[in-house]
Amino acid sequence: MAESRATPGAGPSARLAVLGSPISHSKSPALHRAAYARLGLDWEYSAAEVTGEHLPAFLDGLDAAWRGLSLTMPLKQDVLPLLDEVDELAALTGAANTVLLDGGRRLGFNTDVGGIVRTLQESGVGRVRRGTLIGAGATAASALVAMAELGAEEVRVLVRRPGSAAELESLGHRAGLVTTEHPIASLADEPGGGAAAAAGELVISTVPGGTDLGVVPSAALVAGAVLLDVAYDPWPSELARAWLDADGTVVHGLGMLLHQALLQIRIFVNGDPFAELTDEHDVLTVMRESVA
Missing domain, CATH: 3.40.50.10860 (Leucine Dehydrogenase, chain A, domain 1)
Structure with missing residues (x-):
């Protein structure tokens, strides 16, 4: 060292x-x-x-x-x-x-990018091929680049306001990712709708603590993907609680x-x-x- x-x-x-x-x-x-x-x-x-x-x-x-x-x-x-x-x-x-x-x-x-990569690696997430990102602010930009560093090829960005992921789509292109915008409601899509199957192995939420997304994540998504919720106060967030209640894997925001x-x-x-x-x-x- x-x-x-x-x-x-x-x-x-x-x-x-x-x-x-x-x-x-x-x-x-x-x-x-x-x-x-x-x-x-x-x-x-x-x-x-x-x-x-x-x-x-x-x-x-x-x-x-x-x-x-x-x-x-x-x-x-x-x-x-x-x-x-x-x-x-x-x-x-x-x-x-x-x-x-x-x-x-x-x-x-x-x-922030290194913080996300290091806490995911510490939690056993060493590589990602497809992922889902919730939110479109500055922390979301860092999370997107972190996914690229972990090897992601495709990332879905879920937002509440249509068009708000435009800058992230451009950033994803520069980082070598295929980045697409989707409504936050698609968090609840089951594999039959195609979205949950495409969500990949990792979900990163970058919305502020205490935010009510107004949607319950699908059982298939929770079962198949690790959640990193960067918000650590209050904990657990509503999203993290949904993952924990379904025995899903959650990485605490304090790690980042x-x-x-x-x-x-x-x-x-x-x-x-x-x-x-x-x-x-x-x-x-x-x-x-x-x-x-």
């Missing part, structure tokens, strides 16, 4: 925060504080209520003590024009959930949060999402315990 190699600016003390609105429910402070304590870093990680309207002023007001930021929606998209450089995944998905403040430069990264945070910490400490931390297994363990 590669050793941690702190980059210029990653000194013995630093300030970091997660930004969003609302933000009081965020579990990011617990995850990050546990990691920095395990790494022996006297870093401060807080939560700040910030809207897109006030994001430029917030960034302009940061001093040299600041090392990085985690962003929730809709700031993941709002921040892009305020950055000096973005990584490949942020450019592809149009969303950056991580900002590294390095020598006066603002560098944007997307760790955990793994995308670990990649953020690699960035904040090493300046690189691919550079592993010292004793990373132990770091991940204390992070997991902090939100258990």
